[in-house]
Amino acid sequence: MTKIDCALGTPNGKHPTRALLLGSGELGKEVAISLTRLGVRVIAADSYADAPAQQVAHEARVVDMANADALRALIDDVRPNIIIPEVEAIATSVLETAEHDGVRVVPSARIAATCMDREALRTLASDELGLPTTPFRFAGSLDELKAAADAIGFPCVVKPIMSSSGHGQSVVHAADGVDDAWTAAQQGRRTHGEGDVSRVIVERLVDLDYELTMLTVSSVAGVVVCEPIGQRQQDGDYRDSWQPAQVPADVLDEARRIAHAVVEGLVARAGTDTAWGVFGVELFVLRDGTVLFNEVSPRPHDTGMVTMISQRLSEFDLHARAMLGVPVKDGHVALDIPKYTAAASHAIVVEGHGEAEFHDLDEALAQPGVDVRVFAKPKVDGHRRMGVALALGQDVEEARVRAVETAQALQVSIV
Structure with missing residues (x-):
């Protein structure tokens, strides 16, 4: 068994364990709190x-993490023991160098690079691990995309291989929409590390019933899976999640099998025996009960914020421990x-331009079994997720309603 010797609880000592968070949003905030504890x-x-x-961190740095030179300079200055990527716009080649120099990357530099590249990830899941996925093809030009879309059939989904x-x-929905899809993919892609043109993935639009997140933890003790999380998305972003998701036993068994397989597959090819942390495994469940692998994030998942009220150890605590x-x-x-109780979360999305102020906390938290997290992001420019409401209920439906009611009771103004 690999054992890590960390110097903890010595903020003024010469050798405290230093963790560098690359990405400091709401998920990173909770990871920072768990680590500082x-x-x-x-x-x-x-x-x-x-x-x-x-x-909430001991130190703060502002840097373009997708810029290799800037990221390298940051690591040289901070001299971390652990680097924790919490976003995808990162120069992964620098992480590989840091790992080679003895810095531990969570869960590993190779895993981070694989999970942010849809082509590498889908190839691993489908071709190497044999996991069920939507029918797909890749394309590196408009002409290749047209051919791939014709082969997959319409309607289909087009995504850059690197985006979030x-x-x-x-x-x-038809051949005449392929040109616009290619343009949208190039405009929405991650711009660093891809060259002038982004390759895209083309997937068949499946008969989706619902989506699941399986939070899966790799640690020194092996791989374990949390209870399934149901979710609702809007415009590609999470809006609600609940736990446990009410799914048939055969669906749950297959979901757990896929989650174990993909995380174990990633860990096996990590190139290190300390590929530990939380993985958010995203699954599609079709109307006929078929379970398909979609993607995986090598970090806590936004839908997993429900674990702050549903589990003794939230996904952030689990990430820190692992x-x-x-x-x-x-x-x-x-x-x-x-x-006979369920838990739910509801994202508080604010629209406008300026600084968001929250009011009526007393009304929002007046009832037992509810909670809120205010992210305290400095400003809104359009629409932005600025907080989350958490609630318990006698069943999933009641928990979701109570989470929405809690969010609505918390008044927000833009100043």
Whole structure:
């Protein structure tokens, strides 16, 4: 068993464990809190100042993490023991170099690079691991895209191989929409590390019933899976999630099998025996009950914010423990809610331009079994997820309604 020796709880000592967060949004904020509770010194980096995690970390840095030179200089200055990628716009080649120099990347540099590249990830899942996926093809030009779309059939979905949160994604219903889909993919792609043109993936639009997130934890004790999380998305972004998702036993068994397989596959090819952390495995469930692998994030998942009320150890606590070499077993990922109870989260999305102020916290939290997290992002420019409401209920429907009611009771103004 690999054992990690971390110096913890020594903020003024000469040798505290130093963790560099690359990405300081709401998920990074919770990771920072979990790490600081365990005595880790956290340095939070992002492309803008006053990001949520920077408000709770020991140090804050503003840097373009997709710029290889800037990221290399940051790592040289901070001298971290652990690097934690919390966003996808990162120069992964620098992470590989840092890992080679003895810095631990969570879960590993190779896994981070694979998961942010849809082509590499889908090839691993489908061709190497034999997992069920939607029919797909790749294209590197408009002509190749036209041929791939014809082969897949319409309607189909076109995505850049490197993007997130639905950026650059299109549903194409007929051949005359392929040109626009190619343009949208190029405009929505991640611009660093791809050259002048982004390759795209073309997928058949399947008869989707619902989506699941399987939070899966790799630790020194092996791989374990949390209870399934149901979710609702809008415009490619999470809006609601709940746990446990009410799914048939055969669907749950297949979901767990796929989650185990993809995480174990990633860990096996990581090139390190410390490929530990939380993975958000995204699955499609079709109307006929078929379960398909979609994608995986090598970090806590936005839909997993529900675990802040549903589990004794949230996904952020599990991530912190796993990366520090603490064994995470089945009992650690269990739900911590009464029998015949469900939990839900509801994203608080604010529209406008300016700084968001929250009011009426007393009304929002007046009832037992509810909670809120305000992310404290510095400003809104259009629409932005600025908080999350959490709630328990006698069943999923009641929990979801209570989460929405809690979010609506929290008044928001733009100043």
